[in-house]
Amino acid sequence: MMSSTILKEADRVMTICNACRYCEGFCAVFPAMELRRTFSDEDLKYLANLCHNCRDCYYACQYAPPHTFALNVPRTMAELRLETYREYSWPHAMKSFFQNNGLLVALITALSVVTVSLLTLLFQGHDVVFGTHTGAGAFYRVIPYAAMVVPFMALAIFVLISLWKGFATQWRTVGGTPQELKHWPAHRQAIWDVLRLKYLDGGGYGCNYPDDRFSMIRRYLHHAVFYGFMLCLASTTVAFGYDHLLHRPAPYPFWSWPVLLGTLGGLALLAGTGGLLYLKRQMDRDPAAPETLDMDMVFTVLLFLTSLTGLLLLCLRATPLMGTLLIVHIGFVLGLFISMPYGKFVHGFYRYGALVKNAIEQARENN
Ligand code: SF4
């Protein structure tokens, strides 16, 4: 059951904003709000996931603290968003994972690295882990094919089911129908909004991040993380095809598609997450929801370490350090996979759902 205090506060905030409407040019939340006179719980959950947390409406607001209204839209939306992550999680018993999320994700990742290390040392032995391996199939000499592929395939299937179930629950909760989910023009609009990160542009000025000055830097860094992640995903998919369709196991030469895509993606991820972590240390904490800070931080650090170990593995794969780096990298990837449906990663899916709903609403309004 969602906390009624957070919903009441979100209702109060949106009701005042709906009378004011000063911030309507900043993002999609305000135009969506203006289509309503009152706000149901479902409306508020939808608006919370539509908010991109650009913070522009906090610094622009004449009713923000120290005004007695104490309006803090980004913080209220972030608190409600976290509640929706709990509510939409599948299996539902996993909702408690969003409590102390940062600590739990850090522990799971540490445990993943330790488990992969111990199992590899136990079954493969010291000489194999610390030896030099080159040529086709070198990685599988340290971690055998079945041990590498089978657990990840099983985990990937579970993660996909879990993310889909969460998305479907969100869609139902905000009043979406299965028919509306087939509204392709709305998907096209939402995908275009995602690819441009449209609502981190603050109507053309950027976010008020890390402080009250307008800046596009967060948008650009977020772009680097998003496209870096997609390139790494493309690299893994192409490598999977090379291995299973062409029977060419890794490692691959530098001028091959898996390595080129992975290197570009890894560098973009490293730059994007590194920059975001730097900004996070400087940011004004007043518009942030304290409960989400650790979750955001640990997720970003995990992406940073995963890309860093991946790139180090590429550079040092022909040395005796390859085994250790492979184990640590696989451990980080495992931690990332396990925590995907139960951490910051889900924000992309629920925001996409909100953008699709928004595109449907706006299309209806304009017809
Ligand atoms: S955040 Fe403040 S200024 Fe902006 S619409 Fe709401 S009440 Fe008005």
Ligand code: SF4
């Ligand atoms: S924080 Fe940004 S995205 Fe969220 S409601 Fe305010 S202006 Fe819109």
